[in-house]
Amino acid sequence: MGNPRIEVVPHCEGGEGQVTFKHLLEAPEMHGVCGLYAEVTVYPGSSVGWHVHTGESETYYILSGVAEYNDNGRVRRVYPGETTYTPDGCGHEIRPFGKEPLVFIALIIRT
Numbered sequence: 001m002g003n004p005r006i007e008v009v010p011h012c013e014g015g016e017g018q019v020t021f022k023h024l025l026e027a028p029e030m031h032g033v034c035g036l037y038a039e040v041t042v043y044p045g046s047s048v049g050w051h052v053h054t055g056e057s058e059t060y061y062i063l064s065g066v067a068e069y070n071d072n073g074r075v076r077r078v079y080p081g082e083t084t085y086t087p088d089g090c091g092h093e094i095r096p097f098g099k100e101p102l103v104f105i106a107l108i109i110r111t
Contacts (some may be wrong), residue, residue: 004012006093012046012098013051014050017045022040023097039104040106042065042096053089057088060078067095068099069093070091072090
């Protein structure tokens with residue numbers, strides 16, 4: 001596979017600033033089952049905006065940093081080592097809390 005592709009996305013899902021995706025697998029390796037498998041970095045002042053998943057679920061595994069996570073309308077803090085899960089038909093958003101960047105693994109599975 002070689003080096004992972006790095007993608008910088010401004011205003012990710014309508015959020016603030018920019019978000020960096022390090023794609024750990026590309027479409028051919030995911031065989032149509034997954035929509036995304038990436039390490040995501042969100043710097044303070046940036047966010048992944050509110051979005052709803054249709055025909056898929058998304059899981060985040062927090063590697064470093066603390067975040068405010070809106071889980072389908074319920075806001076809570078998430079910490080390294082925690083996993084979030086957004087099922088088909090539900091929405092979420094995430095933003096770093098504090099001065100440290102937020103780094104997590106994102107996995108989208110098509111249902």
